Amino acid sequence: MPEIVVEGISKTLGGLLTLGEINVNAADKDFVGILGPSGCGKSTLFNIISGLMRPDQGCVFIDGHDVTGKTGRVSYMRQKDLLLPSLNILENVSIPLVLKGLPRKKACDQALEHFKQFGLAGFEKYYPRQLSGGMRQRAAMLRTYLFSSDILLLDEPFASLDAITKRKMQSWLIDVFNQINPTVMFITHDVDEALYLCDRIYVLSECPTVVKLEIKIPFCRPSHGRTIVDPVYGVIRDAVMEALAI
Amino acid sequence: MKKYINTADRIVPVVFILILLVLWEYLVKLKSIPDWILPGPLQIVRTLAENAPLIARHAQSTLLECLAGFIVAIVFSFVVAFLMDEIALFKNAVYPLIVASQTIPIISVAPLFIIWFGYGMLPKIIVVVLVCFFPIAISLLGGLAAVDSDYLELFRSMQAKRLHVFRMVKLPLAMPAFFSGLRISAAYSVMGAVIGEWLGAKQGLGTYMTLSQRSFQVDRVFAAILAVTVLSAALFALVSFIERIVIPWNRFTEK
Numbered sequence: 200m201p202e203i204v205v206e207g208i209s210k211t212l213g214g215l216l217t218l219g220e221i222n223v224n225a226a227d228k229d230f231v232g233i234l235g236p237s238g239c240g241k242s243t244l245f246n247i248i249s250g251l252m253r254p255d256q257g258c259v260f261i262d263g264h265d266v267t268g269k270t271g272r273v274s275y276m277r278q279k280d281l282l283l284p285s286l287n288i289l290e291n292v293s294i295p296l297v298l299k300g301l302p303r304k305k306a307c308d309q310a311l312e313h314f315k316q317f318g319l320a321g322f323e324k325y326y327p328r329q330l331s332g333g334m335r336q337r338a339a340m341l342r343t344y345l346f347s348s349d350i351l352l353l354d355e356p357f358a359s360l361d362a363i364t365k366r367k368m369q370s371w372l373i374d375v376f377n378q379i380n381p382t383v384m385f386i387t388h389d390v391d392e393a394l395y396l397c398d399r400i401y402v403l404s405e406c407p408t409v410v411k412l413e414i415k416i417p418f419c420r421p422s423h424g425r426t427i428v429d430p431v432y433g434v435i436r437d438a439v440m441e442a443l444a445i
Numbered sequence: 446m447k448k449y450i451n452t453a454d455r456i457v458p459v460v461f462i463l464i465l466l467v468l469w470e471y472l473v474k475l476k477s478i479p480d481w482i483l484p485g486p487l488q489i490v491r492t493l494a495e496n497a498p499l500i501a502r503h504a505q506s507t508l509l510e511c512l513a514g515f516i517v518a519i520v521f522s523f524v525v526a527f528l529m530d531e532i533a534l535f536k537n538a539v540y541p542l543i544v545a546s547q548t549i550p551i552i553s554v555a556p557l558f559i560i561w562f563g564y565g566m567l568p569k570i571i572v573v574v575l576v577c578f579f580p581i582a583i584s585l586l587g588g589l590a591a592v593d594s595d596y597l598e599l600f601r602s603m604q605a606k607r608l609h610v611f612r613m614v615k616l617p618l619a620m621p622a623f624f625s626g627l628r629i630s631a632a633y634s635v636m637g638a639v640i641g642e643w644l645g646a647k648q649g650l651g652t653y654m655t656l657s658q659r660s661f662q663v664d665r666v667f668a669a670i671l672a673v674t675v676l677s678a679a680l681f682a683l684v685s686f687i688e689r690i691v692i693p694w695n696r697f698t699e700k
C-alpha cells in the first residue's frame with residue numbers, strides 16, 4: 200500500500216528551528232496539499248520525506264517501512280523542470296529507467312509508451328530549450344512518474360508558469376492522475392490551486408513550523424475544470440485563508 | 446543573439462581593416478621606406494606567395510606541435526578537473542598551485558626545456574601544453590562547479606551513482622564553459638609553439654622568423670606573422686566547428 204506517514208519530524212537549519220513537530224500523512228491514492236508561507240520549510244519537509252535530508256527527530260514511514268534518510272522510494276519533482284539541456288525530451292524522460300539499469304534503447308521504448316498519455320506525443324526529439332514552460336513541466340512530470348509511479352512528491356510544480364498555462368496544466372494533471380491514480384503530496388502557496396486539486400490540505404504555520412490546520416475538501420478535482428460554485432467552497436477557502444493569516 | 450547581426454555589422458570591421466591596409470601601403474610608398482625596415486602589405490603577400498612551399502613546410506611542424514600540445518593539454522585538463530571535482534582534498538591542494546604556476550613567465554622556463562629535451566619537437570609541445578592547460582582546466586573546472594545543485598539533488602533522489610551524475614549531468618552542463626576555454630587556448634597554442642621555436646629549433650615558423658630576422662628580411666618575418674595568424678584563426682575555427690558538433694543543443698537559447 201503506497202502510503203506516507205510522517206511522524207514528529209523536526210529539523211533545525213542554520214541554527215533556526217525550521218520544522219517544529221510535523222505530523223502529516225497520505226493514504227493510498229490520496230492527493231494531499233501542503234500550503235504554507237514562503238520559507239516555512241515545505242521544501243525541507245519534502246527533502247526529508249524523499250530521504251535527501253535526515254530529520255533531527257521523527258520518522259518517515261512508507262508502505263509501513265521506516266525509510267527515514269533513505270532515497271529511492273518516492274519520486275520528487277520541483278518547481279524547476281531540471282531537464283538536461285544536453286538531452287532531448289525522450290532521453291531526458293527515460294533517465295530514471297536508465298539509472299535503474301535498463302539499456303538505453305529499452306528505457307526509451309518504455310518511456311515512449313507514456314508520451315501520448317502525458318500529452319507529449321510529437322515532442323520526443325525536441326530539446327528542452329525548444330519547448331515552453333508547460334511542456335517542460337509535463338516532461339518533468341513524466342520523468343518523475345517513471346521513477347516511482349505510485350508515490351509522487353510535487354514541490355510547486357506550476358509556480359513558475361503564467362496563470363493561463365497554470366490553469367491548463369492543472370486540468371491536464373487531473374486528467375492524467377485520474378488515469379494513473381498515484382499517492383500525491385503537493386506543495387503550493389496558491390490556495391485556489393490547492394482547493395482545486397487536493398482531497399485534503401495541511402496548512403503550515405510560520406517557523407517554527409507546525410501543522411496549523413488540516414481540512415478535507417469535498418469537491419476536489421472537478422472534471423469540468425471550471426470555477427467551483429459550491430457555497431462550501433467559500434467557507435473552506437476562508438478557513439484556509441485565516442489559518443494562513445491572510 | 447548572433448542570428449540578428451545584420452550585414453552592415455559584418456562589413457564594418459572588414460572595411461576598417463581594408464582602410465588600415467591601404468593607409469599602410471600608401472605611407473610605405475609615399476615615404477619610400479625600405480623593405481628591410483617596413484614592407485607594405487602587398488610586398489608581404491608577395492613574399493608569402495613566393496616562399497609558400499617553404500613557409501608551408503615550417504607551418505606544418507608548428508601545426509603538429511600545436512595539435513599535439515593541445516590534445517595533451519585537453520586530456521590532462523580532463524583528468525585534473527575530474528579529480529578536483531570529485532576529491533575536495535585534491536582540489537584544495539592543487540588549485541592554488543595551478544593558479545600560482547601562471548605567474549611564471551613561459552618565456553623564462555622554455556629555454557630549460559631545450560636544455561633538458563634538445564632541439565626536437567618535445568620542448569615545443571611542452572610549452573604548448575603549459576600555455577593551453579590553464580585556460581582549459583580552469584574553464585572546465587568552473588563549468589563543473591557551476592552546475593545547479595538542484596540537478597545533483599534530483600539525481601541523488603533517483604539514487605544515481607556518482608559516475609552517472611558526472612557523465613550525465615556535470616560533464617554535459619560544463620561543456621559550454623569548457624569550449625570557451627578551448628577556443629582561447631586554440632589561439633594561444635600557436636603562440637606557445639612559436640615561442641618554443643624561437644629559442645632553438647630545426648623547423649617551424651618560429652625558426653623561420655628568427656632566421657629571416659637575423660638576415661634583415663623583414664618582409665619574410667611579416668609573412669611568417671601572417672602565417673601564424675592564419676594558423677591561429679584556423680585552429681579557433683576548428684574548435685568552434687567541433688563545438689557545434691559536440692554540443693548542438695547549446696545553440697538553442699533559453700525561452
Ligand SMILES: Nc1ncnc2c1ncn2[C@@H]1O[C@H](COP(=O)(O)OP(=O)(O)O)[C@@H](O)[C@H]1O
Pocket residue numbers: 212213217235236237238239240241242243244
Ligand atoms: N541547507 C540549508 N541550510 C540552512 N538553511 C536552510 C537550508 N535550506 C533551507 N534553509 C532555510 O530554511 C527555511 C525553509 O526553507 P524551504 O524548506 O526551502 O522553505 P519553503 O519551501 O517553504 O519556501 C528557509 O528560511 C531557508 O532559508
Ligand SMILES: [Mg+2]
Pocket residue numbers: 241242243354
Ligand atoms: Mg520551496
